[in-house]
Amino acid sequence: MTMVRIRGLHKSFGSLHVLRGVDLDVNRGDVLCIIGPSGSGKSTLLRCTNLLIYPDQGDIFIEDVKVNSREVRPEWVRQQIGMVFQQFNLFTHLTALRNVMLGLVRVKGMDAAAARSKAEFELERVGLAEKKDAYPAQLSGGQQQRVAIARALAMDPKVMLFDEPTSALDPEYIHEVLDVMKRLAEEGMTMMVVTHEMGFAKEVADSIIFFNQGQIVERGSPEEIFDRPGHERTKAFVGKILR
Amino acid sequence: MGTYPESGQPPNGEGSAERAPKSPTWASQARGLALASAPAALLAGIVILIVLAFLATLAFVGVINAVFILQRWPTAYLPLWSGPLWNSLFLTIASYLLGFAVAVPLGLVRAYGVGKTRNRIALLFYAPVTGYVHAIRGTPFFVQLWLVFFVVIEAAPRLNVLGWNVYFWAGLLALTLNTIGYQAEVFRGGFQAVGQGQVEAAKAVGLTGPQVFLHITLPQGLRLITLPLTNEFIALFKASTIVSYISVYELFVWAENLGVRFGHPIEGFLMISLYYLLINIPLSRAVTYLERRLRIPGLGTQPGGESFAFRFLGRGDETRRVASWSHAQPIRTRSGLRQASNGFAQVPTRSRGGLVPAGRQQPRDGDDDRPVPAGVPATTAASEPGLPAS
Ligand SMILES: Nc1ncnc2c1ncn2[C@@H]1O[C@H](COP(=O)(O)OP(=O)(O)OP(=O)(O)O)[C@@H](O)[C@H]1O
Ligand SMILES: [Mg+2]
Numbered sequence: 001m002t003m004v005r006i007r008g009l010h011k012s013f014g015s016l017h018v019l020r021g022v023d024l025d026v027n028r029g030d031v032l033c034i035i036g037p038s039g040s041g042k043s044t045l046l047r048c049t050n051l052l053i054y055p056d057q058g059d060i061f062i063e064d065v066k067v068n069s070r071e072v073r074p075e076w077v078r079q080q081i082g083m084v085f086q087q088f089n090l091f092t093h094l095t096a097l098r099n100v101m102l103g104l105v106r107v108k109g110m111d112a113a114a115a116r117s118k119a120e121f122e123l124e125r126v127g128l129a130e131k132k133d134a135y136p137a138q139l140s141g142g143q144q145q146r147v148a149i150a151r152a153l154a155m156d157p158k159v160m161l162f163d164e165p166t167s168a169l170d171p172e173y174i175h176e177v178l179d180v181m182k183r184l185a186e187e188g189m190t191m192m193v194v195t196h197e198m199g200f201a202k203e204v205a206d207s208i209i210f211f212n213q214g215q216i217v218e219r220g221s222p223e224e225i226f227d228r229p230g231h232e233r234t235k236a237f238v239g240k241i242l243r
Numbered sequence: 244m245g246t247y248p249e250s251g252q253p254p255n256g257e258g259s260a261e262r263a264p265k266s267p268t269w270a271s272q273a274r275g276l277a278l279a280s281a282p283a284a285l286l287a288g289i290v291i292l293i294v295l296a297f298l299a300t301l302a303f304v305g306v307i308n309a310v311f312i313l314q315r316w317p318t319a320y321l322p323l324w325s326g327p328l329w330n331s332l333f334l335t336i337a338s339y340l341l342g343f344a345v346a347v348p349l350g351l352v353r354a355y356g357v358g359k360t361r362n363r364i365a366l367l368f369y370a371p372v373t374g375y376v377h378a379i380r381g382t383p384f385f386v387q388l389w390l391v392f393f394v395v396i397e398a399a400p401r402l403n404v405l406g407w408n409v410y411f412w413a414g415l416l417a418l419t420l421n422t423i424g425y426q427a428e429v430f431r432g433g434f435q436a437v438g439q440g441q442v443e444a445a446k447a448v449g450l451t452g453p454q455v456f457l458h459i460t461l462p463q464g465l466r467l468i469t470l471p472l473t474n475e476f477i478a479l480f481k482a483s484t485i486v487s488y489i490s491v492y493e494l495f496v497w498a499e500n501l502g503v504r505f506g507h508p509i510e511g512f513l514m515i516s517l518y519y520l521l522i523n524i525p526l527s528r529a530v531t532y533l534e535r536r537l538r539i540p541g542l543g544t545q546p547g548g549e550s551f552a553f554r555f556l557g558r559g560d561e562t563r564r565v566a567s568w569s570h571a572q573p574i575r576t577r578s579g580l581r582q583a584s585n586g587f588a589q590v591p592t593r594s595r596g597g598l599v600p601a602g603r604q605q606p607r608d609g610d611d612d613r614p615v616p617a618g619v620p621a622t623t624a625a626s627e628p629g630l631p632a633s
Contacts, residue, residue, distance in 0.1 A: 050447060079449030089444035092542045093463050102458060103448035137541020148444075155448060 002064070003028045003159055003190045004049065009058035011044055018044045019055065020214035026159070029188045033201040035225075036211030037237060042194045045211070046161045049192065050081040062158065079107055082152030086164040088144040090136040096123060096147045097132040100154045108155065122150040126180050142173025146180055153184075160184065162193040196241055202226065210234045301509075312510050315501060327497035328518060330411075334493060335480040338415055342422035342479075349376070349423065350430025351456070362452075372427070379424025384417070384482055391417040392489045414486030422479050429471045433464030466542055473530045477523050494518060 004026040011019040018041040026032050034042050048055045051067065051074040060068045067077045091099050100119035104110045110118065123132050126146040136144055145165055152160060162181065166174045178200050185191060185204045195201060201208055201222055208225040210217045210233070218225065218234050226242065229235045301307040349372050355362040356369025379387070395402070395413040402409040437460045445455045484495040498515040502508025 052443060052446060075446075075449045075451050078447055081447075083444075083447040085440060085444060087440050089438070089440040091441055091445070091459055091463075092438075093459075093466065093539050102445075103450070106454055106458060107449035135540045135542075137539075151444075151448065 001028050002026070003030075003062065004192070005059075005061040005064070006049070007059045007061075009045070009048060009055050009060070011041075011048060011053065011055045011057075018214050019048065022058070022214070022216060024209070024216065026190060026192060027206075028190055030206040031185045031191045031193065031204050033205040033208045033222075034192065034194045034211050035196060035201070035208060035237070035241070036217075040211050041214040042211050043163050046083070046163050046192060046194060049159075049161060050078050050083055052078070052083075075107070079103075079155055080158045082149075082155060082157035082160040084145070084148050084152055084160065084162045084165045086167050088136070088141070088148045088168070090144055090147055090151075092136055095133050095135055096128060096139065096150075099136070099147055100151045103151065103155050119150075119154055122154045123147070125153065126150045127176075140173055141169045142176045145169065145173075145177045149177075149180055149184075159190045159192065162191065162195065164194050164196070166195065166197055198226065198242055210237065212237070298513075307509055307513065308507060311505070311507050312514060315507075315510070315514070327492055327494045330491065331480070331483050331493040331495075331518075332522070334411075334415055334418055334483045334486065334491070335476070338418035338422055338483075339476050339479055341419045342426050345419075345423045346426030346430050349427035350434055353427060353431035354434035376424045376427050379421055380428070384421050385485055385488070387421055388414070388417040388485055388489065391420065410490045413489055414483075414491040418479060418483060418486065421482070422475060425475050425478075426472070429468050429475060430464065432471070433468035434460055436467050437463045463542060466537070466539065469530060469534050473527055477527065480523065481519065 002025050004024070006022055006024040009019050009022040009024075010017070022045060024032075024045075034045070036042050044053065047053045048068075049060060051060075055068060058068075059066055062077065062080065065072070090096075091102065094102065097116070097119050100122055101112075101115045104115035104118055105112060108115075120129065120132060123129050126149055128143060128146055128150065131139060131143060131147075134143075136147070139147065149165075165181070166177050169177065174197070178197060181191070181193070181200070182204055193201075193205075205222050207219055208222055209219045210225060210229070210231070212233055218229065218231050220230075224230075225234065226238055229238055298307065302309045352365045352368045352372045353376065354365075356365035356372070392410075392413045395409060395416065400409060402412055404412070407415075441459055441463075442455055445459045446452075450458065483493060487493060487495040487499070490496075494515045498511035499508075501511030501514075
């Protein structure tokens with residue numbers, strides 16, 4: 001079953017045509033990795049998917065519900081799509097626990113006690129149970145990113161979007177975040193991951209998209225994309241990042 | 244994996260926290276005076292002694308009449324609920340709170356009416372609000388006061404509501420309109436200093452726009468602007484002396500009367516100076532204390548080492564902040580991220596107006612260069628020049 005279906009997506013910022021007709025399907029439980037040069041529109045694609053920005057043209061379906069329509073509240077859509085950012089974006093004034101609880105209380109309407117135990121459970125899942133009372137500034141980058149993942153997971157999303165989740169991390173912390181993501185994939189989470197961690201993509205991805213200038217150049221299994229890419233552009237890009 | 248307490252903070256933060264316990268005993272303060280900050284404390288002590296000695300000398304030679312001061316002391320605040328001290332405080336507090344309520348939405352408009360992620364409603368009001376803020380900040384309060392006064396007098400010469408006459412209302416209105424302009428800019432700076440990434444993350448979780456404001460932008464913004472908001476209160480309190488010009492009976496008029504009626508201008512102005520100090524210094528100390536108690540790691544200014552002398556003078560944090568402003572530059576943290584070493588450091592790059600959250604940097608126009616009372620058109624009901632000096 002298709003979890004995310006995107007058809008004919010276009011988005012411009014002023015005169016800059018960033019997304020130029022994107023068609024995309026992600027099946028339930030699949031992990032899709034998106035690679036591509038800087039400025040090609042990868043982040044814009046993810047941000048359209050959870051309606052942080054609205055596309056100019058085209059349709060987005062989550063479980064066959066068209067979400068970019070006037071009848072659908074964007075908050076309802078975003079609640080079902082977890083997003084993890086390159087810069088973590090934890091709420092500075094809240095502890096790890098409260099970061100995770102905020103959405104549970106304010107969006108899901110849970111009472112404080114239930115939200116707390118749910119949040120503790122999610123922090124436990126990412127291995128940060130004992131850090132629940134720490135403020136973001138007291139955590140390492142890797143720990144912050146895992147709290148961010150817990151914050152997204154707590155909302156029980158149908159899809160998780162990751163926008164270069166390890167690019168801002170020191171090398172020593174990358175693996176702990178990737179491990180959490182791998183486990184998530186094994187548990188059957190549907191994921192769209194913008195990443196240049198080729199090891200992760202090879203091991204976890206069901207398919208990989210090479211994205212360039214607002215369009216999908218090519219889609220295939222990790223072997224197809226990395227070992228025998230069909231397009232010259234893909235070959236050149238893969239050659240550059242695998243070196 | 245290791246933990247990094249307070250990563251992203253300058254190293255001096257922790258050490259000084261040990262040196263300065265929460266409630267220092269007199270013994271430890273004395274030790275601090277003797278050891279850590281001896282030169283500064285000595286200097287402070289000398290300055291205070293010189294001032295006291297100067298005042299004592301003036302009293303001794305008869306320039307200051309100490310007996311008169313002691314006799315007149317209570318009349319500044321008795322009766323408590325209508326005396327000049329009360330009027331000064333009431334005008335300040337009322338206009339500050341009214342201004343606060345209006346300035347929050349205006350600050351929002353200013354913060355979100357421009358830029359990539361501008362909001363449609365904020366955009367609608369952006370031009371008029373910006374015009375208002377510029378008008379208030381660009382003209383002397385003294386002029387604003389007279390403008391408001393004449394407009395109110397024209398519109399409702401016999402205004403008398405809640406027992407306050409038209410002069411009082413005009414003064415309150417002028418102060419409120421003025422502080423709105425300044426506070427709006429403080430709020431704008433605070434709101435803009437809250438990272439856009441966090442706003443986006445909150446939306447991604449499913450919070451609505453108002454929820455994002457209530458739970459992310461406002462709590463963080465307020466913590467970042469406690470200092471400029473306090474500064475604004477103090478500036479407003481001092482500016483409230485200016486409404487004496489439109490016959491509002493507050494501290495300044497009271498002191499002026501002492502001079503005119505009894506020939507004791509120095510005593511009067513010394514006494515009200517003390518009143519202003521007695522309120523402003525504890526207030527800023529209390530805010531600094533609260534700020535420290537409620538401080539969140541990674542948000543706002545860092546606790547720094549401050550000497551006993553500066554604490555004693557109530558200047559510690561301001562002095563330190565100026566210092567930390569000057570080297571507020573991004574530092575490399577363990578996470579490899581570039582973070583500001585001070586919560587405000589992000590602001591200068593975001594706002595077009597420069598270091599906005601520092602608030603009012605200069606005294607209000609008209610604050611300092613007010614001419615001596617002589618020759619001023621009948622400002623006070625009680626100025627009866629015929630009375631002999633005592
Ligand atoms: N809100 C915005 N307003 C104007 N231009 C934007 C906005 N967001 C993105 N852009 C522009 O759109 C283009 C694509 O941006 P996007 O962030 O999607 O690229 P990306 O593929 O994620 O790149 P990177 O690998 O650097 O993150 C860039 O040129 C960017 O400057
Ligand atoms: Mg990007």
